[in-house]
Amino acid sequence: MNDVYVIGVGMTPFGKHPDRTAADLAAEAILGALDDAGVKAADIEAAWVGHVFQGMAMGQRGLGAAGMSGLPITNVENACSSGSTAIFDAATALKAGIYDVVLACGVELLSTKFRGALAPDESDIEAQIGLTMPAVYAMRARRHMEQYGTTSRMLAAIASKNKFNASLNPLAQFKKPVSVDEVLAGRMIADPLHLHECAPVSDGAAAVVLISGRKLNQLGASRAVRLAASQLRSGKLEVGLPDMTIEDLTWRTAEAAYRDAGLGPEDVGMAEVHDCFSIAEATRVEGLKLYPRGEYPARVERGEANIDGRLPVNMSGGLLGKGHPLGATGVAQVIEIVKQLRHEAEGRQVEGARVGLAHCRGGKARGVEGTACTVNILTI
Amino acid sequence: MAEIQEKTNGPDHYEIDGANIYLLGSQCSACGAAFYPEQTVCGRCGHRGSESLRLGPDGILYTWTRVHQSTPEFKTPYVLSYVDFPQNVRVLVPLVDNAEPKIGMAVKLVLAPGPKLSHDGQPVELVHVAPVIAKEEQL
Numbered sequence A: 001m002n003d004v005y006v007i008g009v010g011m012t013p014f015g016k017h018p019d020r021t022a023a024d025l026a027a028e029a030i031l032g033a034l035d036d037a038g039v040k041a042a043d044i045e046a047a048w049v050g051h052v053f054q055g056m057a058m059g060q061r062g063l064g065a066a067g068m069s070g071l072p073i074t075n076v077e078n079a080c081s082s083g084s085t086a087i088f089d090a091a092t093a094l095k096a097g098i099y100d101v102v103l104a105c106g107v108e109l110l111s112t113k114f115r116g117a118l119a120p121d122e123s124d125i126e127a128q129i130g131l132t133m134p135a136v137y138a139m140r141a142r143r144h145m146e147q148y149g150t151t152s153r154m155l156a157a158i159a160s161k162n163k164f165n166a167s168l169n170p171l172a173q174f175k176k177p178v179s180v181d182e183v184l185a186g187r188m189i190a191d192p193l194h195l196h197e198c199a200p201v202s203d204g205a206a207a208v209v210l211i212s213g214r215k216l217n218q219l220g221a222s223r224a225v226r227l228a229a230s231q232l233r234s235g236k237l238e239v240g241l242p243d244m245t246i247e248d249l250t251w252r253t254a255e256a257a258y259r260d261a262g263l264g265p266e267d268v269g270m271a272e273v274h275d276c277f278s279i280a281e282a283t284r285v286e287g288l289k290l291y292p293r294g295e296y297p298a299r300v301e302r303g304e305a306n307i308d309g310r311l312p313v314n315m316s317g318g319l320l321g322k323g324h325p326l327g328a329t330g331v332a333q334v335i336e337i338v339k340q341l342r343h344e345a346e347g348r349q350v351e352g353a354r355v356g357l358a359h360c361r362g363g364k365a366r367g368v369e370g371t372a373c374t375v376n377i378l379t380i
Numbered sequence B: 001m002a003e004i005q006e007k008t009n010g011p012d013h014y015e016i017d018g019a020n021i022y023l024l025g026s027q028c029s030a031c032g033a034a035f036y037p038e039q040t041v042c043g044r045c046g047h048r049g050s051e052s053l054r055l056g057p058d059g060i061l062y063t064w065t066r067v068h069q070s071t072p073e074f075k076t077p078y079v080l081s082y083v084d085f086p087q088n089v090r091v092l093v094p095l096v097d098n099a100e101p102k103i104g105m106a107v108k109l110v111l112a113p114g115p116k117l118s119h120d121g122q123p124v125e126l127v128h129v130a131p132v133i134a135k136e137e138q139l
């Protein structure tokens, strides 16, 4: 199998862009990624575009706005992992030797479409009795509290950390730090999760240019970052009474990615993980085995996951701070790791890390713990 | 003998047998894995074919949340819970919102209005769980 490298990244600011179109946002990210990679539109052999709610042929609209047409374009919907699934698909084609230069993009324009709490698809039997995404995570949070002694204050510390990191990221939706007390004073969305513990509604786009190892030898791109593993899994239909604090889906995906990269959790120097809610960061980081089960929230309170901590998590601000334009999220996570490994994360640079992990998982359907999960491991 | 009423066309699938309400799930006829609602192809072994399985009427509260923000078809706040049934199946069920729920408490299936609203804004009757009051507390 061929090696895969990221040679260009581009993204729009995340936030509210009600005056723009999704195609226009995607084009900005795509053109930024091409310029950063130093390649021309005509060099791109195929493209994958992830989104959740943008309607038919989003990819063709976005690439078209960037002046690109005629190439193979695939639209990808995989809930909140749509963008990172686009990366998985693009990387899989490179590994197989089908192409040498490809594009993966994620985009979402939600602020003009959407209000209130996100819920599973309306045909889902659990959605029909009132299950919302915050409710799913609130119920996991309550189990984490019951089983490990996690407190609301510890969960608030996760949100506060990510809002602070976002204040260091010029492309993030939230510009101001939020203290633990301010998180706890916020309005309750689904008990015990407060407003600042839930990812916001966001608009934005992100794109990466990926190339094969043989192409890298030709181009000699000096800022290339190796995509050492890109894995995708889906949630298994649950049988029996599983422990809701354990992310089997995250672990099965991570285990495959660690194996592909020839690395283990102990080698990871930093991580972007899918913190759609404060508790989600905890169960994910524990599911990746980056921190011991049940201990993550207490360790965040002690500063271990800060940018200058033992193992930094969500340096970009995460979904809670940077924003969560669903389809764009998984691509933006990979971009943050690339910037960090290139030593270009000004103001929030992690020192010394050579391995970064991006974890994205999303969606809810009855009977499964989660719908889609990706783990991308990047190295220099 | 009490008449058995069955309802499997709404958001919850249940059967009323006398004073008791049961949720209607299924059990794989090959490996015995149980699911709610009924699943004809087994999610564990792939066997095609299952038997109907009654869940309840009693269960244990696994976890819960009080939902304060939802979609427009629901009246907030309301309490949702995951309930573990002795038939080895966990089901999402609204909890009647009158007491502070406690993880591990015994609950019983009941019919109650809400939180879902009909098109004209009236609470829809759904299967809920309610705390089982211990005998000594009732006295």
Ligand SMILES: [Zn+2]
Residues within 6 Å of the ligand: B028, B029, B030, B031, B032, B033, B042, B043, B044, B045, B046, B047
């Ligand atoms: Zn079976």
